[in-house]
Amino acid sequence: MNLVKALEISTATHTGMVRSHNEDACAADGEIGLAVLADGMGGYNAGEVASGIAVALITSEMRQAIARTSLHGLDQADGDLQAIRLLKGITAKANTSIYQSANSQPQYAGMGTTLVVTLFRDNRLSVAHIGDSRLYRLRDERLEQITRDHSLLQEQIDAGMISREAARHSQNKNLVTRALGIEADAEAEIHTYDARPGDLYLLCSDGLNDMVEDEDIELTLNAMGANLPLAANQLVQMANDNGGRDNVSVILVKVTRDFPAAETWLGKVLSWFK
């Protein structure tokens, strides 16, 4: 099933105002309901290499996997399981690939990347993430952070060592506790949620949420949700207006209508007329 008619997607990425190059990478494929965003780290251009490998590999592997085994004939529970298995397998593969490059080529030693991936199917959304790249959801005009950073700061907040307010000014914002490509095994955190028509999803690198308050992100998505490319560029511009100290990348995915799995021949026929 092709999700192009159910999902509207817009992407924007920018080097920012301080950095010399962009180590973020992002890609989206509306047909298979996939959006991938990665924020690379490592000296010289190794960060770009790591995030580039992650995004390219996940996109192509996911296309092949979905072409091989259509997820859309399954019932919901099986579909969820299958989507999670796919995300798990493919992120593990991306980890191995980055890890091996890092270990085989000295100029890439120590490179890694954060990652957030969303896969839409059957009115559902599975999200895999590792590190501090985030997924937000705007539903009923309210913005909610869906993923939880794998960062020292988040752990300090969880442990009650630091208040949310103090966290905004913390100097540990940059320490992530998990990343892709750093160790032989990396585990992405994966969850599945309902996706509803009208939902607007935002995948972003920390260059956005470190520079722009959640209230302003919410304001932008509400004001400009009818025009996704404009909203994506506005978010990037706000990050840069506030200093743009890091690369900033956003992917916006709007659910424009239901996309149930067409299980029966009747459903399939009906879906042609939608």
Add this chain to the structure above:
Amino acid sequence: MAKLTLTLDGVVLKEYTLTKERTTIGRKAHNDIPIENLAVSGEHAAIVTILNDSFLEDLGSTNGTLVNGQPVKKHFLQNGDTVEIGKYKLKYANESIAGTSAADFEKTMVLRAPPRVPVEARMGDTNAGTATLPPAARLTDTQINAARNMAAASAPPPPAPPIQAGPQGVIQILSGPNAGKELPLAKALTTLGKPGVQVAVIAKRPQGYFITHVEGTTMPILNGRALDGQAHQIKDHDVIELAGVKMEFFFRPAV
């Protein structure tokens, strides 16, 4: 390496890296940073760079040199300083001082934590699992494993320019049932129009206020001319027409 970014009205014109010991700024073509504008003196200012430090000197220019809004003769440039020459701005960024600063704010780094107990991916779990995270206490002896882009470290960032500075923009409705009403543009974005019919937003930016078309088949009209898809800066007493309603933009002086 310190950098200067030359902008005019918020538009980046060029970036210069301060590689020379003495970098000159002025209207004449022989300057390292030539600025072709009559408000700029032939030899307007110079920047002397010694190791990581840069000093700005006004060379007795006619119209003067401002740093962060203050006129200067000599100034020791700090990361984030804005040098103003006529209508042109030069933003000074010095990325190489991280070594001397404890607060390397934003290079993302990985903490290598002790092996974690693997947790199966769960379904329908809206409460993202804390169980998958190692307890904070165990992180004390962890080592930093990878550093991103060491060169790009920066000193504690200058606070974002206070967006409230300067006069506040206000929209006054001129026609229709709400004629006479005023709408202060206090937020980063203000929406105008009717959703689904015609919507435009006014964005408040450090450089001023900008109007952009968001949705609808008709474009907003600014001073009698229809906008295109781009953002347009609006000026004092500009007239906007949107969904049949006329309104005027003006600046209210800060009290």
